[in-house]
Amino acid sequence: MIGLEARGLNYSYGTKQALNDVSFSVSSGAFCALLGPNGAGKSTLFNLLTRLFVAAEGRIVIAGHDLRAAPRAALAELGIVFQQTTLDLDLTVQQNLSYFAALHGLSGRTARRRIDAALDQLNMRERAGEKARALNGGHRRRTEIARALLHDPSVLLLDEPTVGLDAAARASITEYAHALADQNKTILWATHLTDEVRPEDDLVILHRAKVLAQGTAREIAGDQTLQDRFLSLTGEDA
Ligand SMILES: Nc1ncnc2c1ncn2[C@@H]1O[C@H](COP(=O)(O)OP(=O)(O)OP(=O)(O)O)[C@@H](O)[C@H]1O
Known part of the structure; x- marks a missing residue:
């Protein structure tokens, strides 16, 4: 089954083409890295997948729902972690999540149950009462991932979620995202760093608005390191 599919996406800013006939698909429950250097078009693609931008042509299908024909059903299956942190730093972890749960129409016991489950998933339950401002970068990211899971989406998009983190926090966030794929969430993980990609991961290489390669990282690397192949x-160096 396909978790996420993009077909024939084009997008331009004036005369600057940011996406040129971009097509790829991610199997349900797979971890897929979207690898591309700065300016490749990753954020533009995320803006189309989340419907912040609407592509004139092409097709996006999220967990079986066409984003154009059935946007509510498609977006209900989508969780997103943006590149810039979007927590309210003056609220506690719990309050940040409660607020978001309310935006999704979750309240009372259901909201509490979902929040506890998401915090457990990211090992953040003991920090629930801390203000977001007091958290380090890795814990803030974990809170954002927990928040993105509250409405139980089947597809999770993460736009360069490790930017600004130290090596230990980077490894830990990457590990949590893989664990989510093991629990059958479809993950699309944008990065410009080849060392975040595991050989068994699915991989889409985006460069100058085009998909250059798609397959498992092992297949794409062949007999080279992924870094050399990229x-x-x-x-360009990744
Ligand atoms: N608002 C805009 N107006 C004009 N050009 C833009 C605009 N936003 C992005 N671009 C250009 O479109 C191309 C793709 O940008 P995009 O931000 O999608 O790439 P990216 O892979 O996400 O890069 P980064 O990692 O730097 O965010 C780049 O050449 C960029 O300069």
Whole structure:
């Protein structure tokens, strides 16, 4: 089954083409890295997938729902962690999540149950009472991932979620995202760092608005390291 599918997406800012006939699909429950250097078009693609932008042509299907024909059903299956942190720093972890749960129409016992489950999933329950401002970068990211899970989406988009984190926090966030895929969430993980991609991960390489390669990272790397393969495909260092 397909968790996320993009077909024939084009997008331009004036004369600047940011996406050029972009097509790829991610199997349900797979971890897929979207690898591309700065300016490749990753954020533009995320803006189309979340319907912040609407593509004139092409098709996006989220957990079986066409984003154009059935936007509410499609977006209900989508969780998103944006590149910029979007927590209210003056609220506690719990309050940040409660507020978001309310936006999704969750309240009372259901909201509390979902919040506890999401905090447990990210190992953040003991920090529920701390203000977001007091958390380090890794814990803030974990809170944002927990928040993105509250409405139980089947597809989770993460836009360069490790930017600004130290190596230990980076490894830990990557690990949590893989664990979510193991629990059958479909994950699309944008990054410009080849060391965040595991050989068994699905991989889409985006460069200058185009998909250059798609497959497992192992297949795409062939007999090279992924870093060397990426460099030879794009002529850029990752
Ligand atoms: N509002 C805009 N107006 C004009 N050009 C834009 C605009 N936003 C992005 N671009 C251009 O479109 C291309 C794709 O940008 P995009 O932000 O999608 O790439 P990205 O892979 O997410 O890069 P980054 O990692 O730097 O965010 C780049 O060449 C960028 O300069």
